[in-house]
Amino acid sequence: MILRVINAAPQGPDRSRSRIRRDGHDSFFLLLRQHLYSVETERGVFDVPAGAISLHDLSQPYRRSRAPETNSLIIGLPRAAVASVLPDEDALHGLVLTGGAGCLFADHMRSLAAHRHVIGAAEAAHFAQATLHMLAACARPSRESSARASLPLDAARLRIAKRFVRSHLTAPLRIGEMAKTLGLSRSQLYRLFEPEGGVARYLARQRLAAVRVALDDPRERRSIGEIGAAYGFSSNSHLSRAFREAYGQSPRDYRALGNSAVLAIGRDPGPPLGCERATDPAAHYLFGPR
Incomplete structure (x- = not known):
């Protein structure tokens, strides 16, 4: 000593x-x-x-x-x-x-x-x-x-971090900048999102949910490709693979139906914007090809 x-x-x-x-x-x-x-x-x-x-x-x-x-x-x-x-x-x-x-x-x-x-x-x-x-x-x-x-503090930090992600769905998300803005370390940010399957998976689910909301909107005049590009999808095929794996239909078929309730018949339609599941394979597509 x-x-x-x-x-x-x-x-x-x-x-x-x-x-x-x-x-x-x-x-x-x-x-x-x-x-x-x-x-x-x-x-x-x-x-x-x-x-x-x-x-x-x-x-x-x-x-x-x-x-x-x-x-x-x-x-x-x-x-x-x-x-x-x-x-x-x-x-x-x-x-x-x-x-x-x-x-x-x-x-x-x-x-x-x-x-x-x-x-x-x-x-x-x-x-x-x-x-x-x-x-x-x-x-x-x-x-x-x-x-x-630390339990209630971490819960509050996660809520704030989720709001940050949802407000930046159309912008490139850099973990270092996000952590700095939120006053957290990178490792602390990763730890907070572990129950959600990680930051990348949470972001992927939120972007797909935002695309689905846009496809449900009858006033939306953008093409499917334009909507996907706005939310970080590199191509139509990139969006189509992720959307189909998450919701069981292609974006084109989903839009043509004009009613998302159809997806509820015999299939889990996935979470609406703001309601998250812990994991989703679509996350793999948003950050590079599988």
Whole structure:
């Protein structure tokens, strides 16, 4: 275990995948700052209140916001030591220790720092073991609380992300730009859409549903090819394959019927715009030939 006290100009360090590959560090560290800051990981952005502790895995990317380093405390812990008390250590990255347990751990870190000059080598080993067990006791309730709190937040983020997709059906959708606009990381965006079969599948279903709405509209004067092109289909055959696989008829036959209710006889007509199913093979066609 390594303990450091830091007094320095405001810092906002980050750790990229390339840097991780270069240096190979894979230990953990606990950070206790006296000022509010945020941590961005591949799972999202987390606010860390002043005086709270955040836990970081050096084998995973992160970025911390700039904050004054006034008597900041860092405890470094080997991965094997953390794994001995918390076997699922890979899920700890970005965890914020909260509640009474978090306050107790913060007091423990401050006490170690205040008495670091009088702790001998033999005593240090015992304090290191005590610190590990205290970390295990504090991390478990914080993880459970974090998991419970993330459920409604993720649901709200998914609703916002779906609205974004539906409002951009006629524009090229770039995942990086979408994530940036929504204030999410790419991996967080992918995770949100996992129940929908992924971002691409959700987009495919919404574009096909929009095409079907246009074909149902008696005032629509555009050709089937023009409608398909407006919603990202590269050709008539591209649209026809995707539409037939989703709705059981070609766009031309569907339009000729003039009444989408006919599809309900003996066949699932698929979801209307805004009502989604988890998977749909049509997604394969919107993003390249099968």
